[in-house]
Amino acid sequence: MTSQLLDTPATGTLALDLRGLRKSFGTVRAVDGLDLAVRPGEVVAFLGPNGAGKTTTIDMLLGLADPDEGTVQVLGLEPGQAIAAGRVSAVMQSGGLLKDLTVLETVQLTASFFGGTRPAREVMQRAGIADIGDRKVGKCSGGQQQRLRFALALLPDPDLIVLDEPTTGMDVEGRRDFWNALRADAARGRTILFATHYLEEADAYADRIVMVSHGRIVADGSAAQVKSLTSGRIVSASFEGTIDAAALRGLPGVVDVEVRRERVLIRTTDSDSVARHLLTATDATDLEIAARGLEDAFIALTTDAQAAHTAETITETQTEKSHA
Amino acid sequence: MSAVAVPSAATRARRGLNLTYLTVELRRLVRNRRTVIFTLVMPPVFFLLFGTVESYKTESVGHANVTAWIMISMALYGAILATTSGGASVSVERAQGWTRQLRLTPLSPVTYVATKVISAMVLGLGAVVVTAAVGIPAGATGDASRIATSLALAWVGSSVFAAFGLFMGYLLPAENVMQILGPVLALLSFAGGLFMPLGDGVFATVAQFVPTYGLAEIVRAPITDEGVSVWALVNVLAWGVVFVVGAAWRFRRDTARA
Numbered sequence: 213m214t215s216q217l218l219d220t221p222a223t224g225t226l227a228l229d230l231r232g233l234r235k236s237f238g239t240v241r242a243v244d245g246l247d248l249a250v251r252p253g254e255v256v257a258f259l260g261p262n263g264a265g266k267t268t269t270i271d272m273l274l275g276l277a278d279p280d281e282g283t284v285q286v287l288g289l290e291p292g293q294a295i296a297a298g299r300v301s302a303v304m305q306s307g308g309l310l311k312d313l314t315v316l317e318t319v320q321l322t323a324s325f326f327g328g329t330r331p332a333r334e335v336m337q338r339a340g341i342a343d344i345g346d347r348k349v350g351k352c353s354g355g356q357q358q359r360l361r362f363a364l365a366l367l368p369d370p371d372l373i374v375l376d377e378p379t380t381g382m383d384v385e386g387r388r389d390f391w392n393a394l395r396a397d398a399a400r401g402r403t404i405l406f407a408t409h410y411l412e413e414a415d416a417y418a419d420r421i422v423m424v425s426h427g428r429i430v431a432d433g434s435a436a437q438v439k440s441l442t443s444g445r446i447v448s449a450s451f452e453g454t455i456d457a458a459a460l461r462g463l464p465g466v467v468d469v470e471v472r473r474e475r476v477l478i479r480t481t482d483s484d485s486v487a488r489h490l491l492t493a494t495d496a497t498d499l500e501i502a503a504r505g506l507e508d509a510f511i512a513l514t515t516d517a518q519a520a521h522t523a524e525t526i527t528e529t530q531t532e533k534s535h536a
Numbered sequence: 537m538s539a540v541a542v543p544s545a546a547t548r549a550r551r552g553l554n555l556t557y558l559t560v561e562l563r564r565l566v567r568n569r570r571t572v573i574f575t576l577v578m579p580p581v582f583f584l585l586f587g588t589v590e591s592y593k594t595e596s597v598g599h600a601n602v603t604a605w606i607m608i609s610m611a612l613y614g615a616i617l618a619t620t621s622g623g624a625s626v627s628v629e630r631a632q633g634w635t636r637q638l639r640l641t642p643l644s645p646v647t648y649v650a651t652k653v654i655s656a657m658v659l660g661l662g663a664v665v666v667t668a669a670v671g672i673p674a675g676a677t678g679d680a681s682r683i684a685t686s687l688a689l690a691w692v693g694s695s696v697f698a699a700f701g702l703f704m705g706y707l708l709p710a711e712n713v714m715q716i717l718g719p720v721l722a723l724l725s726f727a728g729g730l731f732m733p734l735g736d737g738v739f740a741t742v743a744q745f746v747p748t749y750g751l752a753e754i755v756r757a758p759i760t761d762e763g764v765s766v767w768a769l770v771n772v773l774a775w776g777v778v779f780v781v782g783a784a785w786r787f788r789r790d791t792a793r794a
Contacts, residue, residue, distance in 0.1 A: 274640060275639075276636065276639060276640075295639075295640055295641070295642070296642045297642075298642065301640060302640050304633065304636070304637070304640075306633065307632050307633025307634075307636070307637075308632070308633040308634060308636060308637030309632070309633075309634070309637070310564070310629070310632070310634055311632075312564055312567065312568065313560070313564070317560060320556065321556060321557060321560050322641060324554055324556035324557060325554065325557075325638070325641035325642055325643040326641065326642055327642070364637075
């Protein structure tokens with residue numbers, strides 16, 4: 213951790229600094245005023261549904277597309293410079309490999325494009341493909357190809373690795389192997405930004421989750437913070453008679469009460485007292501308590517008109533934390 | 537500190553030819569059985585089929601016998617196949633995202649294109665050399681320096697078809713471009729008078745509009761006394777423009793999409 217700080221050229225040089233990014237394709241606003249600062253050593257999940265602008269943002273930060281407005285700085289450099297210097301590398305979603313080459317040939321060829329790289333054997337080892345060096349790329353599974361892309365990204369020993377939906381189309385085992393390889397690498401202090409629409413991946417592997425929707429950031433914080441945005445749990449129960457929703461709203465910790473025919477759904481930060489009340493003071497039956505996961509937070513935030521306000525609140529929390 | 541040292545080390549390999557890449561490209565060509573058969577096996581085989589009739593060995597076309605005339609035509613056919621498949625592979629590799637992957641490395645686009653062109657030309661040279669190596673012992677004779685000039689022209693002139701390959705590569709489905717272009721080129725070569733003399737009939741009239749026709753006439757000019765007709769020059773230039781403009785048009789559309 214200490215060495216990570218020392219290696220950073222100047223205090224305050226961000227791994228990634230995106231300001232006011234905008235990009236439209238025809239009438240479609242793919243990215244619509246996006247600001248993001250990533251500090252060295254962070255593992256950030258860029259989370260959003262398809263079409264949220266994740267890939268467009270990644271293309272811009274890698275210099276594969278030019279923003280209509282705004283600025284991109286990668287490790288204090290222009291994207292093209294950062295790539296030429298081997299300081300940022302990327303694992304793209306699909307393609308980008310020659311099927312008729314072997315795995316080892318691909319690694320050696322890509323290494324030749326750079327002036328100095330880590331040894332081929334080492335990056336293959338770290339990506340977990342050391343045993344399939346002689347296999348033709350076309351004969352590799354989707355997961356193996358993805359770990360090959362990861363090995364290629366490790367070659368220049370970059371400060372920042374960007375991954376665009378790296379586990380799309382992988383089976384469960386392939387996905388686990390891939391994340392194990394990445395996680396081992398993140399432990400070495402490298403900055404990692406990955407786009408995903410798998411909420412569990414963001415939850416399990418990132419220090420920080422940045423949620424995007426319609427080209428904007430709608431939430432930014434740790435998985436716990438993002439979850440707590442949409443408070444607590446949902447208690448639901450059935451009633452035979454009339455439901456006194458007003459009384460339920462008056463209970464401590466209750467955020468929202470929704471009546472669906474004979475069933476009531478109560479969103480609360482204190483599920484215990486709601487459950488106790490329902491079971492002792494009312495004739496409620498079939499009581500259920502469900503935790504609100506990241507998925508709920510995600511749906512709530514990306515569809516909520518108040519999302520922008522919420523995002524600001526949590527960003528402030530995040531900033532305070534980083535100053536501490 | 538590392539921020540200053542790393543860029544200079546990593547950018548060192550950016551410019552100039554990358555020999556590793558060229559070697560890999562040549563290895564890929566040789567490994568591709570279809571490419572080898574089309575460019576290195578079919579031209580000499582076609583030569584043996586069409587060019588070794590006894591009467592061809594004694595009949596002269598000016599400065600060489602008909603057998604030499606057909607040998608040179610087949611060498612051009614092989615070289616055209618090589619450059620066409622080289623050009624087509626650029627668009628195939630774009631479709632596969634390889635060129636996009638390259639943009640994430642310090643390799644310059646100029647080096648990429650140069651590597652593709654050089655490897656295609658090396659393969660084309662292979663086609664010319666193999667055809668000559670089969671043709672000369674099999675009876676192709678004449679003015680040696682004129683035959684050599686024609687063979688060299690066949691090699692250099694085939695580069696026009698790199699643009700044809702690039703253009704077609706964008707128009708046809710990526711996975712089997714050469715499966716389609718192979719027979720198409722055979723047909724064009726046949727119609728353009730590469731495989732046998734056309735005579736004066738309808739075929740000869742049609743041939744003037746076929747892309748291989750003008751190039752074939754220019755390449756064979758040193759061994760014939762006929763010189764180069766205006767039609768041949770117009771043919772080469774017009775088709776050259778069509779290929780280059782077409783390739784550029786598709787290339788731009790393809791880039792705009794990203």
